[in-house]
Amino acid sequence: MNKNVNGAARQPRDRRLDFIRGVAIITIALNHLSWLTNELGRVGQSFPTLTAFGYSSSAEIFFLLSGYLVGRLYVPCERVVDIRNLIKRSFDRAIKLYIFNVVIFVVLAAFSGVVGIKLLTLTGFIYVGDEPFDAMWKFLTLQGHPALLGILQYYFVFLIGVPLFAFVLVRSVTMALLASVLLYAAVQFFPDLNIDGGTFGRENGWAFNPMAWQLIFYFGLAGGRFNIFDKSVWKIDYYKWAVAFSALIFFGLTLVYVIQKMNGGMIEAYSLVLASKQNLGVFRLMHVTALLFGLLVLLDRFNSVLTWRPSRWIETVGSISLYSFLLTILLNYVGAHIWVTNPGKLSYWLIAVATVLGLIVFSVNFQRWMKYRPTA
Numbered sequence: 001m002n003k004n005v006n007g008a009a010r011q012p013r014d015r016r017l018d019f020i021r022g023v024a025i026i027t028i029a030l031n032h033l034s035w036l037t038n039e040l041g042r043v044g045q046s047f048p049t050l051t052a053f054g055y056s057s058s059a060e061i062f063f064l065l066s067g068y069l070v071g072r073l074y075v076p077c078e079r080v081v082d083i084r085n086l087i088k089r090s091f092d093r094a095i096k097l098y099i100f101n102v103v104i105f106v107v108l109a110a111f112s113g114v115v116g117i118k119l120l121t122l123t124g125f126i127y128v129g130d131e132p133f134d135a136m137w138k139f140l141t142l143q144g145h146p147a148l149l150g151i152l153q154y155y156f157v158f159l160i161g162v163p164l165f166a167f168v169l170v171r172s173v174t175m176a177l178l179a180s181v182l183l184y185a186a187v188q189f190f191p192d193l194n195i196d197g198g199t200f201g202r203e204n205g206w207a208f209n210p211m212a213w214q215l216i217f218y219f220g221l222a223g224g225r226f227n228i229f230d231k232s233v234w235k236i237d238y239y240k241w242a243v244a245f246s247a248l249i250f251f252g253l254t255l256v257y258v259i260q261k262m263n264g265g266m267i268e269a270y271s272l273v274l275a276s277k278q279n280l281g282v283f284r285l286m287h288v289t290a291l292l293f294g295l296l297v298l299l300d301r302f303n304s305v306l307t308w309r310p311s312r313w314i315e316t317v318g319s320i321s322l323y324s325f326l327l328t329i330l331l332n333y334v335g336a337h338i339w340v341t342n343p344g345k346l347s348y349w350l351i352a353v354a355t356v357l358g359l360i361v362f363s364v365n366f367q368r369w370m371k372y373r374p375t376a
Contacts, residue, residue, distance in 0.1 A: 014229065015306050015315055016299040020292070021065050022318030022363075027051065027058035029328035029355050032148055036336040037348055039122050044345050047352040050291070054254040055275055059151075059208065060216055060288035066155065066321075067217035071224025075166045087163045094159035097322070101152040104326055105139055108146065108333055115337045123147040123333070124200025135200060143197045148329050150199070150207055157210050158217045165218050169225065177222060184215040187279050194278070205278070212280040216288070229296060243297055250290040253283055316363040320370075324363050331355045 027049040034046035051057050074089055075081045112125040120126040124146040128135040138144035142153050169176035187193050187209055194205035223229065257275075274283045305311055317324045335351040 018315045018318040020295055021321050022314035024058040024061045025317050025324050032332045033335050037339045054257040055284040055287040064216045064220040067220025068224035071221035075225045077225050081170050090159050090162040094156045097152045097155050127200040144200050147199050180215050180218045183211055187212040191279055209279050246290040246293045249286055253287045313360045316367050317359050327362055331358055
């Protein structure tokens with residue numbers, strides 16, 4: 001049996017989770033492309049994604065599953081947690097993400113030299129051009145970032161906090177989760193409780209308030225510690241009542257979302273408290289929980305879907321989530337630039353399809369290279 005560096009048995013990959021992460025990454029790529037082109041003047045129908053069904057934007061799934069995998073790999077209940085080793089592993093991973101983010105920043109800064117003023121203004125790179133040293137300092141100190149480059153900053157912060165959360169978790173699950181809930185609740189009662197920063201030019205606090213979004217990451221971590229997504233747990237025959245309840249929540253909230261949209265938007269109190277993306281409103285939590293539960297059950301019930309070739313491609317995207325996510329940022333910037341120079345409905349749809357195909361081709365070949373690369 002394979003062993004990891006700590007001598008524990010290496011866990012086999014859960015193909016369902018890789019598939020769901022792949023769907024989430026593709027959804028994020030398409031949503032970002034739609035947002036960029038909409039802001040740049042595009043009108044018309046956007047490429048359909050899961051986001052059209054309500055409040056979950058796939059970022060919720062991505063954060064939750066990332067926390068789950070951290071818990072499964074770093075603090076599984078099957079072995080004693082070595083806090084010193086956990087600190088090293090968490091910080092090493094956090095620094096890796098930080099460095100990758102800096103590299104993407106530099107690459108996009110170079111690319112920004114060929115894009116138009118509208119895209120520069122929208123993404124915040126116009127500020128980088130006007131105040132390069134101040135922009136770099138803010139970026140390095142997490143006080144600001146160009147558009148789409150904030151996600152890895154959240155992971156950096158959450159990973160830094162993993163040892164402290166795990167230290168409490170291994171001693172009292174209740175205390176660890178209660179602390180997370182209380183911090184989340186504080187943000188709901190005081191919505192301006194946020195960290196200064198955000199996208200350059202729109203710095204009204206972090207777009208995903210980390211004091212709220214930590215809930216979904218650390219609850220995922222706790223779930224990973226106890227392997228709650230183990231296949232033996234998610235049998236539809238044993239949990240028909242839970243499946244029905246989740247379906248009711250999902251479609252009920254989707255109906256509320258559609259009605260609100262038809263009525264011209266959300267009332268302010270509803271938006272701030274229940275559906276806020278910045279502070280992870282309660283409706284978003286309920287929606288993503290129901291969605292994830294439903295996907296897990298369906299993939300367990302109809303697992304033959306995972307053997308289909310397109311499913312294996314999507315699974316590959318999810319299995320190298322860090323690298324595929326970084327690629328989405330590059331593809332979105334390039335795609336937005338191409339659309340600005342060739343605006344139109346057909347152009348947008350061709351760019352969207354090319355974005356998905358680019359992710360798949362890269363992921364399949366990158367995984368193949370990782371498998372067969374020469375080792376010392």
